[in-house]
Amino acid sequence: MDMLAQILSSGIAVGMIYAVIAFGFQLTFATSGTLNFGQGEALMLGALVGLTCVDMLGMNYWLMIPIVCLFGMVQGGFVELIGVRPAIKIKSEFGWIMSTIALGIIFKNVAENIWGRDALPFPSPLPMEPMEFLGANILPMEILVVVGALVMMLLVEFFNRKTIYGKAVVATANDRDAAGLMGINTSLVITFSYALSSLTAAFAGVLIAPLTLTGAAMGGALGLKAFAVAIIGGLSSGMGIIVGGLILGIVETATGFYISTGYKDVPGLILLLLVLAYKPSGLFGKSAIKKV
Amino acid sequence: MNIRRHIFAVAAAAMFTTGAYAADIKLGVSGPFTGGSASMGVSMRDGVRLAAKEINAAGGVNGNKLVLVERDDEAKNERGVQIAQELINNEKVVATLGFINTGVALASQRFYQDAKIPVMNNVATGTLITKQFPNAPENYVFRNAAPDVIQAPMIAKEAVEKRGLKKVAILADSTNYGQLGREDLEKALKGYGVTPVATEKFNIGDVDMTSQLLKAKNAGADVILTYAIGPELAQIANGMAKLGWKKPIIGSWTLSMASFIDTAGKNGNGATMPETFIQQPATTPKRKVFVDTYLKEFKPKNGIIASPVSAAQGYDSVYLLAAAIKQANSTEGPKILAALQDLKTPVDGVVMTYNKPFSAADHEAIRAKDVVMGVVENGKVEFLNAEDAIVKKK
Numbered sequence: 062m063d064m065l066a067q068i069l070s071s072g073i074a075v076g077m078i079y080a081v082i083a084f085g086f087q088l089t090f091a092t093s094g095t096l097n098f099g100q101g102e103a104l105m106l107g108a109l110v111g112l113t114c115v116d117m118l119g120m121n122y123w124l125m126i127p128i129v130c131l132f133g134m135v136q137g138g139f140v141e142l143i144g145v146r147p148a149i150k151i152k153s154e155f156g157w158i159m160s161t162i163a164l165g166i167i168f169k170n171v172a173e174n175i176w177g178r179d180a181l182p183f184p185s186p187l188p189m190e191p192m193e194f195l196g197a198n199i200l201p202m203e204i205l206v207v208v209g210a211l212v213m214m215l216l217v218e219f220f221n222r223k224t225i226y227g228k229a230v231v232a233t234a235n236d237r238d239a240a241g242l243m244g245i246n247t248s249l250v251i252t253f254s255y256a257l258s259s260l261t262a263a264f265a266g267v268l269i270a271p272l273t274l275t276g277a278a279m280g281g282a283l284g285l286k287a288f289a290v291a292i293i294g295g296l297s298s299g300m301g302i303i304v305g306g307l308i309l310g311i312v313e314t315a316t317g318f319y320i321s322t323g324y325k326d327v328p329g330l331i332l333l334l335l336v337l338a339y340k341p342s343g344l345f346g347k348s349a350i351k352k353v
Numbered sequence: 354m355n356i357r358r359h360i361f362a363v364a365a366a367a368m369f370t371t372g373a374y375a376a377d378i379k380l381g382v383s384g385p386f387t388g389g390s391a392s393m394g395v396s397m398r399d400g401v402r403l404a405a406k407e408i409n410a411a412g413g414v415n416g417n418k419l420v421l422v423e424r425d426d427e428a429k430n431e432r433g434v435q436i437a438q439e440l441i442n443n444e445k446v447v448a449t450l451g452f453i454n455t456g457v458a459l460a461s462q463r464f465y466q467d468a469k470i471p472v473m474n475n476v477a478t479g480t481l482i483t484k485q486f487p488n489a490p491e492n493y494v495f496r497n498a499a500p501d502v503i504q505a506p507m508i509a510k511e512a513v514e515k516r517g518l519k520k521v522a523i524l525a526d527s528t529n530y531g532q533l534g535r536e537d538l539e540k541a542l543k544g545y546g547v548t549p550v551a552t553e554k555f556n557i558g559d560v561d562m563t564s565q566l567l568k569a570k571n572a573g574a575d576v577i578l579t580y581a582i583g584p585e586l587a588q589i590a591n592g593m594a595k596l597g598w599k600k601p602i603i604g605s606w607t608l609s610m611a612s613f614i615d616t617a618g619k620n621g622n623g624a625t626m627p628e629t630f631i632q633q634p635a636t637t638p639k640r641k642v643f644v645d646t647y648l649k650e651f652k653p654k655n656g657i658i659a660s661p662v663s664a665a666q667g668y669d670s671v672y673l674l675a676a677a678i679k680q681a682n683s684t685e686g687p688k689i690l691a692a693l694q695d696l697k698t699p700v701d702g703v704v705m706t707y708n709k710p711f712s713a714a715d716h717e718a719i720r721a722k723d724v725v726m727g728v729v730e731n732g733k734v735e736f737l738n739a740e741d742a743i744v745k746k747k
Contacts (some may be wrong), residue, residue, distance in 0.1 A: 064567060067596070071563035078560065178391040179659075180584040182616040191595050198596050273560040274584050274616055278388065282558040317564025323527070323554040325564065 063196030068314050070194070074203035074272070076310020081210035081265040082287035083294065083302045085258035088217070090296045091234040092254040095145055095157045097137070099165030100262050101284020105277060106168055107133050107263025108270040109176050112183055122186035122267075129263050137259025140164050141252045149251070165280070172277040180278070183270035202271050209268045211303075213261060218299060230254060289333045295343020304345065308332070377420045378413075378684055380405070380674065381440035381449030383461070384476070385428035390582060392611045392659035393453045397476050398423060399651045400667030401450055403643075404675075414675045415682060422446055426457050433457035437464040447684040448473065450670045453663070455479030456529035462486075466493050469686035471677075471693060474498060475670035476663045478605070479533045483716040493686065495693060495711060497673060497704070497718040498666050499629050504605050504724070505537035506544070507627045508578055511726060512603050513545045518576040522551040522569035524562075524589055525580035534580030534605055550574050555585060562592035570598050579604030583612030590617035590624065601625065609727060609734045611659040621729045628727035629704045629719060630665035631734050632658055634742055643668060643703040657733055669702035673710065673718070676700045 085100050097103070110132050114125040144164050148156030187205060191198035221227035232240040233250040241247045273279060286309065294305025309329045317325040336343060382401055384394035405419045413419065422444045426433040433452070440446045441464055448471040452458035458477040465472045466486050474482055474496035483494050512518045523538055525531035535552065542549065550572035553565040566589070569577060577593070577600055579586055586608060593600065601623060607613070608626035617624070635641035647664060648656055658664050673693070678684060681692035693711050700707040710718035726737035736742035 064571065067563065067567060071561055075561045173387055178387045179612050180587075180616060182587075182618065189591075189594070191597055200595050269560075274587065274612075276584070278558065282556075283560070314561065314564045318567050321554075322565045322568065325559075326556070 064318070066195045066197035068318055069311060070197045070199050070203070072311030072314035073307060074199075074206055074310070075314065076290075076307040077207045077210045077303075078265070078269045078272075078283070078306075079286050079290045079309055080294075080303050080306025081206075081213065081268065082262055082283060083290040083306060084210075084214055084217075084299070085261045085265075086288065086291040087296055087299065087302055088258040088261065089251075089254050090291075092230060093145070093149060093233075093237075093251040095149070096161070096288075096291075096296075097140055097145075097255060097258060098158060098161040098284070098288075099140060099168060099280075100258070100287060101280030101282075102165040102168040102172075103133060103136055103140075103259040103262035103280075104266040104269075104283060105275075105280035106136060106172060107259075107266030108183065108275045108279065109172055109266075109277070110263070111267035111270065112176075112181060112275050115184055122184070126264065126267060129267050130260050133260040133263025134256040136168075136263070137256040138252050140259065141255035145255065146248065146252070149248075165284075169277055169280065176277060178277055180274035180276035183267075183275045185271035187271075200272070206268050206272065210265070213264060214299060214303070217257065217261070226253075286329075289329060292343060293333055293336050295346025298343065298345035301343055301345025305343070376417045378417050378678060379420050379422055379444055379446045380671070381436075381444065381446040381451070382421050382423040383426050383433060383436050383440070383449055383451040383457075384453045385457075386423075386425040388428045390428045390453050392583070393476055393663040394425075394428075394451075396658055396660040397451065397453060397663040397667035399647065400664035400669075401475075401671050403647060403650060404668045404671035408671065408675050414678050419671070419675065426452075426454075426461075428454045428457060430456050430460035433461040434464070437461040441465065441468045441470060446470065447678065448674050448686075448689060450475055450667070450674065452477040452482075454528075454530065455482065455533060458482050459485060459529065462494050469493060469690075471495060471674070471686055471689050473670045473674055475666040478504060479530060480537055481533065491687070491690060492716060493690060495673075495716045495718070497670050497702075497707075497710070498662075499606065499627060499719045499724045500717060501534050501537040501605065503719065503721045504627045505534065506541040507721070507724060507726065508538060508603050508605065509541035509545060509547070511625060512576045512578060512601075513542070513547055516576070516601070518601070519545075519547055520550050520573050520575045521547060521578050522553065522572060522574035522576070523549045523578045523580070524553050524555070524565055524569070526582065526585055527554050527556050530582070531580045538578055538580060549578075555581070557582075557585065559585060559588065562588045563596070565589075566592050566596055566598065570596065574600065576600055577602045577604075579608065582607050583610035584616065586610075586613040586624075587616035587621065590620040594620040606662055608729065609660070609662060611657070614729055614732055614734070617729075619731075622731065624729040625737055626727055626734075627724045628662055628734065629724055630662045631725070631727050631736055631742075632661040633733065633735070636742065637703075639701065640665075640703050655732075661734070665703045669700075669704050669707070672700050672702055673707060 111129045114120040144160035145157045187201040229245045233247045290305040294301030312328045316328045386394045409418045424436040450473045453476045455477045480502040525535040551569045603625045608624045677692040681688040694713045725741040727734040728737040
């Protein structure tokens with residue numbers, strides 16, 4: 062039985078890593094119908110900036126988090142201003158796809174030149190000795206990832222539902238034109254949602270960095286998995302993101318163990334195809350009717 | 354990459370513009386200077402630079418200076434192919450050194466073979482590399498790295514014969530390197546009548562090794578044999594610590610990569626691998642001079658060469674080629690080939706002294722006796738067996 066517990070606990074930890082990145086996709090999709098395909102790179106930059114603070118400047122891990130969040134906000138706002146706003150302005154249907162991918166590649170190259178190309182270890186703020194829980198070995202850091210991700214998502218949800226600024230975000234998400242007519246500066250809201258989305262990614266970066274490795278290449282694979290999670294869970298549902306992440310994480314780990322490690326990535330992708338074929342809005346997404 | 358390439362070219366040219374020479378001997382250098390294999394690529398390149406600088410300072414080869422044309426293949430097969438064509442057709446190199454990645458080597462070598470330009474593999478270890486063109490009348494591919502066909506039996510011997518561990522699990526990545534290595538390992542284990550209890554696979558960049566390790570643990574493995582590169586190897590060591598499962602790790606020489614040693618930290622202690630060169634202690638005066646000069650010239654972090662094996666083999670590969678060009682007294686490919694296959698004077702390298710290293714039938718410079726076992730101890734690689742560490746006379 063402890064095998065199953067171990068697989069579940071590892072799957073949950075991995076799944077939450079995916080979910081917290083996927084959460085950022087959802088934030089920008091809600092307000093502007095666009096995605097930041099450089100989400101993985103935002104995570105990578107966050108982790109590397111965090112590493113610089115902790116390693117070079119000798120800063121405390123917890124003290125470094127606000128700095129990384131601030132950096133993430135600036136980075137996200139920059140992506141929106143440079144890559145997304147022009148595309149929205151000229152009503153280009155897909156311009157933002159290419160521009161966010163391009164910016165992601167640029168960020169990766171810049172990071173390679175600043176931090177080098179090796180994977181670097183990130184000092185862990187918690188002891189790296191595993192704890193035993195229901196017969197499974199769990200690292201304290203894995204629990205921190207799960208808790209940290211949940212807290213962050215709850216905070217963002219709270220912000221959206223309870224504060225006046227959050228209501229502006231929700232209004233923009235529901236109907237951008239109507240929100241504009243009500244005096245909401247919708248383009249500012251969209252910039253803000255990008256800033257918030259990169260903030261979550263950067264935070265996710267420093268959260269997971271002690272578990273994975275930190276390096277210019279870390280964003281690519283994770284960003285792709287997170288995208289799959291966003292599609293599986295549904296781009297309009299916060300709940301769906303968490304469930305989607307957990308499904309993918311657990312399915313991957315279980316497949317690796319029960320079937321073959323060579324086919325670890327296959328079931329997740331099959332699930333993605335099935336969701337796209339039968340419920341394109343995602344398992345928890347609201348279906349939207351698009352007039353043509 | 355273009356800008357970087359130009360900077361390299363200018364830097365390489367600027368390095369050797371002193372003195373008057375009759376003609377330039379252009380040598381291609383192809384390796385990953387960016388990406389996950391960069392610690393090996395950059396160490397190799399620096400070793401090559403060091404040797405070329407020394408040779409030029411001593412008057413060059415037959416009065417001609419060596420000029421390096423360095424290209425970053427990014428560990429990508431398609432980049433390697435582009436670079437091979439560029440070096441052959443545009444740069445008109447006399448020979449090319451390098452290849453860190455077995456896949457890149459296998460993809461690129463065909464062009465050199467067709468153009469009759471020798472390739473000196475100084476890091477890539479895939480067994481197939483020097484045997485890629487079995488039907489060609491002349492084989493232009495040489496190597497001065499320990500091929501997997503030497504490494505795999507050493508790994509199997511260490512696990513099965515020396516330590517008596519018969520329940521082995523193989524963990525290999527899904528690249529050419531990992532899978533060809535796994536085949537060599539399985540072959541070597543067969544020689545001892547051992548079948549792995551688990552053979553697992555993972556991709557570059559995987560963040561979690563729990564399922565692979567659980568399978569190995571469940572199968573009752575008492576040793577983990579690896580064929581992968583640094584970051585994923587570190588995930589294995591860290592994953593084992595998480596599961597509280599302590600078993601020895603024995604694997605290919607990549608366990609000496611800085612990205613494994615640094616990221617695995619104390620979890621990496623005890624990892625054992627075959628090595629052609631260990632930085633400390635220096636077993637020959639030549640090795641000591643090499644390490645000292647390298648540290649002075651390139652100032653690596655903490656005074657530890659990121660990949661000492663790559664640096665040493667890179668350094669030696671230049672001397673081997675230079676000796677052949679000198680003996681051939683020509684820069685034509687077929688003549689260099691003939692000279693390499695019949696080197697009259699021994700080449701004094703840092704890995705060893707190469708006494709007739711190649712023949713027409715055998716293009717491997719390194720033999721099993723030239724490789725020792727190394728072990729990771731507190732952040733650096735040390736000799737596993739004390740007798741290997743004793744300073745040799747020569």
